[in-house]
Amino acid sequence: MAVATLSVGTLLVTVDARTWWQAVVLSAGVIAAFVASVRWTENGIPRVVGPCLLVAAAVWLMGSLALSVSTAFFALSIVGPLYSPKLPRHRVPAAVGLILFVAAVGAIRLLIAPQDVADVLLLYVLLPAGVTSVVTFSLFAGQAFYDLIAELDDAREREAELAVVQERMRFASDLHDIQGHTLHVVKLKITLAERLLTTDVERAEAELREVRALVAETISQTRDLAYAQRHLNLSVELENAKNLFEAAGIHVRVDQEGEIDERANELLGQVLRETTTNILRHAQATYVRITLSTAGITVLNDGAGHTPLSGLSGLSTLRARVADNGGELTVAKRDGRFLTQAQFPHERTDL
Incomplete structure (x- = not known):
């Protein structure tokens, strides 16, 4: 001008x-x-x-x-x-x-x-x-x-923030389900053990042992929750991802090329959830294509920009977990498109 x-x-x-x-x-x-x-x-x-x-x-x-x-x-x-x-x-x-x-x-x-x-x-x-x-x-x-x-940028940013808030609320709900139930049971058992101390010491000790085991199990479940290791269902996560993308104005396409191995269902659900969060938080995507096959899952999106890969620590953690289960998690970025792929066994898809 x-x-x-x-x-x-x-x-x-x-x-x-x-x-x-x-x-x-x-x-x-x-x-x-x-x-x-x-x-x-x-x-x-x-x-x-x-x-x-x-x-x-x-x-x-x-x-x-x-x-x-x-x-x-x-x-x-x-x-x-x-x-x-x-x-x-x-x-x-x-x-x-x-x-x-x-x-x-x-x-x-x-x-x-x-x-x-x-x-x-x-x-x-x-x-x-x-x-x-x-x-x-x-x-x-x-x-x-x-x-x-x-206005579109502001709306996209608000939708991404809303998706993050929804994920935090779901995390808080899961945490409440785990610890709220446990604390309630622990309270009842300790109250019962106090009553049994003067009448049935062995029964009181048994109740306290159950309390200790229950607390240990809750600690383990909380750790799993914090590191995204809780049980997930791929079908549920797929529906959730579609709803979040559509709410953010992102066109989503799902291709089913084969049945997922049931043994990898939960792990692939974790990959899809983490990928969904990354797209909403870090990309300016207009479309997302999710492909399910007998080998695994592939998620391709645009709007990834041209900056180096960063801020994807969640996927880095999942990569080791996928490898431990005999699979491979790969990520790649080219020409503004981002590819996330988790497969069992190894099959590659180019950008």
């Missing part, structure tokens, strides 16, 4: 400036338009815009009324449309006011050259107002596009 503005502005100065004074005035407008273009960003209005807009308006006033240069509106047709769509409020009235100002300044020239009504209307009113209108409409459309992309 900045290069095009400078190129077109320089050409107009070269063609239309007949005196050094006209060249100075028109160049000031080109410089103002160039500075405003350079400082343009998707969001926000920099401080230089106000002075640039004033210079552009002054150049149009002087060019139209004093210098008889019809293209002096160029700078104003760049600076105004460039930033009116970025105003926090009253965007449309500001754009309409800009176009009316351009047309009104040109129309005032009729007072200077009343004999050339047709030429003045064409060169100083219709053409400047028309060009400003077209540029304004184009930049309003562009700003609407940027706003839509920003």
Whole structure:
């Protein structure tokens, strides 16, 4: 945008400036338009815009009324449309006011050259107002596009955060199921053991041994829960993954090429759950393809970016677990696509 503005502005100065004074005035407008273009960003209005807009308006006033240069509106047709769509409020009235100002300044020239009504209307009113209108409409459309992309990014981020919160809630629920039940049973057994201490010591000791065994089992279950080793069902995890992806606006496709070995069902469920979480948290995916076969599971998604692989400690832990069970877990990233593959026995799928 900045290069095009400078190129077109320089050409107009070269063609239309007949005196050094006209060249100075028109160049000031080109410089103002160039500075405003350079400082343009998707969001926000920099401080230089106000002075640039004033210079552009002054150049149009002087060019139209004093210098008889019809293209002096160029700078104003760049600076105004460039930033009116970025105003926090009253965007449309500001754009309409800009176009009316351009047309009104040109129309005032009729007072200077009343004999050339047709030429003045064409060169100083219709053409400047028309060009400003077209540029304004184009930049309003562009700003609407940027706003839509920003909203989609915000929505995707909220969906990913929601998925993480749901996973934490499920973890908390599982933890409550394990420890809540255990603590309740332990409380009852200790109360019973206290009562039996004076009447049946052997029975009290037996109850305490059961309490110790129950606590040890709960510790083991809690450890398994913390390291994602609890029993999972691949079918349940597959349905959960589909629901999460669809809620996040990600197209998901599931291909069933064969029956999964029942012995690998739970481990593949863990791989799918961890992969689902990684996609929602780390990728900007638009589609996910899940392939189930007799050999295992393959998950392919886009939106992985081009940065090195990182932040996938969960998959690293699962890789060793899959290897211990005679399988192989591989991950690969290429051209913005990410592949997660767990197979029993080894079969490879290229990106």
